[in-house]
Amino acid sequence: MIRFENITKVLGGKTVLDNISFEVSAGETFVIVGLSGAGKSVTLKHMIRLMLPDSGNVVVDGEPINHIGRTALQTVRTKFGVLFQSAALLQWMTVKDNVALPLREHTKMDEEEIGRLVAEKLRLLNLSDAGDKFPADLSGGMQKRVGLARAIIMSPQIVLYDEPTSGLDPVTSRRIDDLIVNMRRELGITSVVVTHDLHSALSIGSRIMMLHEGKIVENATPEEFIRSKDETVKSFLESQYITKKGKWETGLSHE
Amino acid sequence: MRYPAHSARRLGSQVLQLMHDTGHAMFMLLEAASFCRYVFSKRSWNETSMQMYITGIKSLAVITVVALFTGMILALQTGLELRRYGQEVYIGSAVSVSMIREMGPFMTGLIIAASVGSAIAAQIGTMTVSEEIAALEVMSINPNRFLVMPRLVALVVMMPILTVYTNILGIMGGAVVGATQLGVSVQAYMDNATQFATNKDLYVGLFKAFVFGIVITTVACHQGFMTREGAVGVGKATRRSVIISFLVILVLGYMITRLFYV
Ligand SMILES: Nc1ncnc2c1ncn2[C@@H]1O[C@H](COP(=O)(O)OP(=O)(O)OP(=O)(O)O)[C@@H](O)[C@H]1O
Ligand SMILES: [Mg+2]
Numbered sequence: 001m002i003r004f005e006n007i008t009k010v011l012g013g014k015t016v017l018d019n020i021s022f023e024v025s026a027g028e029t030f031v032i033v034g035l036s037g038a039g040k041s042v043t044l045k046h047m048i049r050l051m052l053p054d055s056g057n058v059v060v061d062g063e064p065i066n067h068i069g070r071t072a073l074q075t076v077r078t079k080f081g082v083l084f085q086s087a088a089l090l091q092w093m094t095v096k097d098n099v100a101l102p103l104r105e106h107t108k109m110d111e112e113e114i115g116r117l118v119a120e121k122l123r124l125l126n127l128s129d130a131g132d133k134f135p136a137d138l139s140g141g142m143q144k145r146v147g148l149a150r151a152i153i154m155s156p157q158i159v160l161y162d163e164p165t166s167g168l169d170p171v172t173s174r175r176i177d178d179l180i181v182n183m184r185r186e187l188g189i190t191s192v193v194v195t196h197d198l199h200s201a202l203s204i205g206s207r208i209m210m211l212h213e214g215k216i217v218e219n220a221t222p223e224e225f226i227r228s229k230d231e232t233v234k235s236f237l238e239s240q241y242i243t244k245k246g247k248w249e250t251g252l253s254h255e
Numbered sequence: 256m257r258y259p260a261h262s263a264r265r266l267g268s269q270v271l272q273l274m275h276d277t278g279h280a281m282f283m284l285l286e287a288a289s290f291c292r293y294v295f296s297k298r299s300w301n302e303t304s305m306q307m308y309i310t311g312i313k314s315l316a317v318i319t320v321v322a323l324f325t326g327m328i329l330a331l332q333t334g335l336e337l338r339r340y341g342q343e344v345y346i347g348s349a350v351s352v353s354m355i356r357e358m359g360p361f362m363t364g365l366i367i368a369a370s371v372g373s374a375i376a377a378q379i380g381t382m383t384v385s386e387e388i389a390a391l392e393v394m395s396i397n398p399n400r401f402l403v404m405p406r407l408v409a410l411v412v413m414m415p416i417l418t419v420y421t422n423i424l425g426i427m428g429g430a431v432v433g434a435t436q437l438g439v440s441v442q443a444y445m446d447n448a449t450q451f452a453t454n455k456d457l458y459v460g461l462f463k464a465f466v467f468g469i470v471i472t473t474v475a476c477h478q479g480f481m482t483r484e485g486a487v488g489v490g491k492a493t494r495r496s497v498i499i500s501f502l503v504i505l506v507l508g509y510m511i512t513r514l515f516y517v
Contacts, residue, residue: 048393077394082393084390088385088387088389101396
């Protein structure tokens with residue numbers, strides 16, 4: 001569904017992505033992990049051409065998107081819903097208006113229908129009380145969830161999540177994880193999730209890719225991932241108390 | 256030996272960059288202008304009327320003070336000179352003509368560039384660095400239609416209106432100085448003022464205001480979109496938008512006067 005073919009991207013003199021190739025298949029929940037600054041957000045931005053590679057091709061649904069025209073690009077982008085790392089809500093609009101924005105811009109729905117859809121998504125994300133607030137009055141985690149509501153309001157085929165659970169409490173984090181899993185199971189939505197949280201990566205991912213210093217150091221199913229021979233992956237796993245003994249027991253559970 | 260070649264190359268690349276940026280800004284302006292046909296669509300109109308309100312109200316206090324004092328300074332300055340020839344009564348026309356033709360649009364332009372233009376650059380700059388512009392693009396919402404067009408319409412409409420306001424207050428300020436400092440009665444001042452100011456002066460002044468409105472929006476929005484490097488970048492973009500607007504207003508103001516009066 002999304003294929004990176006030998007992508008190289010240099011930013012500020014640093015090779016952030018170094019000849020990277022991988023493929024996200026339809027219906028998959030593809031998780032990207034890596035240390036801060038590893039190029040995870042940059043990778044996501046290439047999928048929707050917010051960044052252009054220095055060399056290589058990004059292919060979406062069989063179509064290389066690097067050189068397509070504006071209308072074609074819009075068509076490609078309608079397949080995507082994107083949750084940005086910073087949530088990227090419009091500050092002068094209420095939560096409801098932010099979530100409703102894509103509907104108002106791209107559909108002919110009447111206000112009643114829009115209100116109903118928005119309320120439904122807000123309820124799903126436990127935000128029913130926040131509808132009339134402004135983004136600046138919300139916590140970071142709540143802003144993230146509003147961003148997520150906006151990302152899925154148009155029922156996209158592919159959703160890109162840039163750290164959907166960072167800054168959220170564990171309970172809400174699991175709720176978001178469930179949401180991602182449900183969207184895959186019930187709607188067949190393809191997800192690409194960037195996260196630092198290996199526990200959620202292992203529980204929601206159908207495939208986990210780790211980026212390190214511009215290279216892919218691992219790209220495997222969760223079961224294979226925790227058994228990886230790669231030193232970077234091992235130390236990443238150990239840092240979050242994940243060992244390959246149990247299904248992925250945490251160090252804390254031995255107490 | 257290397258140094259001159261190096262700076263020549265740098266100058267060259269700066270000129271190229273300037274041309275590139277100007278082209279970019281022009282493209283943005285043209286696209287936003289082409290979207291003006293949607294201005295009365297429901298949502299664009301909400302945003303546009305809000306921008307008009309902000310533009311009109313936000314700077315009204317400053318404009319009032321600046322306009323009054325501009326007129327007073329003009330009256331005092333020319334009045335003292337004219338008094339040497341016993342011609343004080345001509346301050347009416349001196350103030351009204353220079354207000355309407357030059358100082359009105361010029362002062363209004365500077366104030367709006369410093370208050371509204373800087374706010375636009377800061378807002379769009381913040382949106383750029385916090386990925387909000389990227390989010391709009393991903394949602395296939397054209398920022399030139401969504402953000403630039405309403406601001407363009409608001410400034411292009413409000414600039415001439417505010418300029419008329421500046422003109423009126425400036426002329427009033429001149430009348431006060433005339434009556435209190437120079438012994439020119441308000442009646443005589445007004446007669447003189449209306450006798451010499453022509454419709455052409457008014458049209459040229461309003462045309463300037465219209466052009467300055469376009470300049471301020473274009474520069475501010477463009478600087479906003481070009482913002483990089485977080486909060487520091489927003490500060491830079493804001494400052495640059497004010498400076499560039501000032502310079503362009505000065506140069507274009509001169510050129511328009513030349514075009515119509517020489
Ligand atoms: N627009 C840009 N200009 C210059 N450098 C950039 C730009 N965007 C990202 N970078 C650099 O690219 C590298 C990767 O950035 P990226 O945002 O992809 O990291 P990340 O893996 O998402 O990290 P984090 O987990 O902290 O979000 C960083 O070194 C960053 O400084
Ligand atoms: Mg990131």
